[in-house]
Amino acid sequence: MRSVIVLGGYGGFGARLSRRLAADGWAVLVAGRNAAAAERLAAELPEARPLVADRNDDLRPLLALHRPFLLVDAAGPFQGSGY
Structure with missing residues (x-):
């Protein structure tokens, strides 16, 4: 099973993405600064x-530990964020 870390995975956009990825069979790591929200x-998923x-x-330590197939940054605010 492929795994994905979704930073901001419990926020407005991130939660929608986390739900969709889980429904499509991904092992989702719902990530963010708020442990209770994650x-x-x-x-639920x-x-x-x-x-x-x-x-x-x-x-890097987090990526080395969990070795996700994909990392998605859905943590806002997005203004001023680089690629």
Whole structure:
């Protein structure tokens, strides 16, 4: 099963994306700074787990530990964000 980390995975856009990915068979790691919010959404989804992560931190250890197939940054605000 392919896994994906969705940063901001419990927010407005991220939650929609997390739900859709889970429905399509992805193992979703619902990630963000708010552990309780990540846990609530992950509990609703099949094969989902909560993950505390901040996109402003060094994500290399997190990526090495979980080895996701894909990382999606859905954490806002998006103004001023680079590629």
